[in-house]
Amino acid sequence: MTALDTGTEDLRAEIDDGVAVITMNRPARRNAFSPAMVSALGAVLAQVEADEAVGCVVLTGAGGAFCAGGDVKSMAAASADGAGRSLDARIHRQRLNQRATSGRLWSMPKPTIAAIGGPAAGAGLSLALACDLRYAVPEAVLTTAFAKVAFAGDYGGTWFLTRLVGSSKAKELYYFSERLTAEDAQRLGIVNAIFPPADFEREVMERARRLAHGPSIAYRYMKENLNRAVSGELGECMDLEVTHHAHTGLTEDHREAARAFTEKREPHFHGR
Numbered sequence: 001m002t003a004l005d006t007g008t009e010d011l012r013a014e015i016d017d018g019v020a021v022i023t024m025n026r027p028a029r030r031n032a033f034s035p036a037m038v039s040a041l042g043a044v045l046a047q048v049e050a051d052e053a054v055g056c057v058v059l060t061g062a063g064g065a066f067c068a069g070g071d072v073k074s075m076a077a078a079s080a081d082g083a084g085r086s087l088d089a090r091i092h093r094q095r096l097n098q099r100a101t102s103g104r105l106w107s108m109p110k111p112t113i114a115a116i117g118g119p120a121a122g123a124g125l126s127l128a129l130a131c132d133l134r135y136a137v138p139e140a141v142l143t144t145a146f147a148k149v150a151f152a153g154d155y156g157g158t159w160f161l162t163r164l165v166g167s168s169k170a171k172e173l174y175y176f177s178e179r180l181t182a183e184d185a186q187r188l189g190i191v192n193a194i195f196p197p198a199d200f201e202r203e204v205m206e207r208a209r210r211l212a213h214g215p216s217i218a219y220r221y222m223k224e225n226l227n228r229a230v231s232g233e234l235g236e237c238m239d240l241e242v243t244h245h246a247h248t249g250l251t252e253d254h255r256e257a258a259r260a261f262t263e264k265r266e267p268h269f270h271g272r
Helices: 035-050 072-081 087-100 102-107 123-130 157-165 167-176 182-187 197-212 216-231 234-248 252-263
Strands: 011-016 019-024 056-061 112-116 133-136 141-143
Touching (some): 019 035, 035 087, 035 102, 123 141, 133 197, 141 182, 157 167, 216 234
Parallel strands (some): 056 112
Antiparallel strands (some): 011 019
């Protein structure tokens, strides 16, 4: 296992057998955002995206929570002090933050997993929704939360949730800030699977390692195909599929998989 220097105690990161495990680490605040955490998260995601030794990214939280999103106590203090940048500067900075975090989790050419070991709320839920897969413990609670603090919502949550559950249900979840149990979330297709706490880390990492050691080139183009399918035109998506399918058919990984199939053994992929 190799630890990564994040520059802050608010975020931990390590690479374990091809899996980058990134842990939001403010348990006393249920891992609510801090400027240091958000900045470090963007930098670490950029680093692991470019690292060929990383085949899968797992985002999780410390201390029995996933992430509470924005730190409302800090927001209240800032409002009382009247401190902060101009509105234009704050909007631009957050746009950059969002693209570097939830935007990168969605778009990077590697599988991403949210390991939801506890509450996920607001922008914290948005980060989970940005990942390709979401696994949770039975005690996890998911909520958009924004209406409770009179916010419209950020970090892409409205876009991600609408595509997972449909427009009408997403609006309901945003307007009323309903608290979803893990079972509710699984029924709606938000959570892929639920594992008991004692098995949670093992189950998530087992899947993450399987992805990390899988055919990385195929996953790269598979993810692009699937992402484009969310809002792309059918003909364009099919044309792109052909290009990517033909390209992956020329890789060493494909030839190895074909040999393994005929030899009735498991393939060994090398990302070439």
